[in-house]
Amino acid sequence: MRALLSTLALGSVLAATPLFAQTAPAIGPADTEKVKQVFVYGDDPCPQGTGDEIVVCARMPDNERYRIPKDLRTDPNDPRVQSWANRARTLEVAGASGINSCSPTGGGGFTGCFQQLANAAREERRTMLGSASWADAIEKARDERLGNLDAESEAIEQRVKEEEAEAARQKAAADAAKQGPADPQ
Secondary structure (H helix, E strand, C coil): CHHHHHHHHHHHHHHHCCHHHCCCCCCCCCCCCEEEEEEEECCCCCCCCCCCEEEEEEEECHHHCCCCCHHHCCCCCCHHHCCHHHHHHHHHHCCCCCCCCCCCCCCCHHHHHHHHHHHHHHHHHHHHHCCCCHHHHHHHHHHHHHHHHHHHHHHHHHHHHHHHHHHHHHHHHHHHHHHCCCCCC
16 A cells, blocks of 8 residues: 555656656556545455555544545635625624724714624623523522522531430430439339
């Protein structure tokens, strides 16, 4: 396989040189041969060629098996693959200056900065809380905290009652030991 790859590499170098500079005969498969290029993943075996077929295998990692090939993947931030809504949003603020623009140019350019900050906070709250309001979020946090306090209080109360019962048993045993054996009279 290494010899075949070096032969293919040499053929591509020779093909890149000008036609009049080539002195060696063209190296590569004859017109009657078929060349099949195959990607194999992980430890999969390379298929064998049949007859005059040449099989060239490129081994790829197993985690690339179900992915789109790298040369076909595009940059999601490339403007050519962005939706028109995103493109229009960027056009709205292109060249914005002056009042309500949040830019250092023009009179009153700073006035739009608060609006941008408020919009970002509103969007963050919307994603964080969903459709709930701040009052709902506070009530939920309070219920969780009080629920934990009630559970902790019950556990502490149970433990204290057990300690008091044990102390009462020990005191009764100590008092019985001080009294000594009971008189048979």
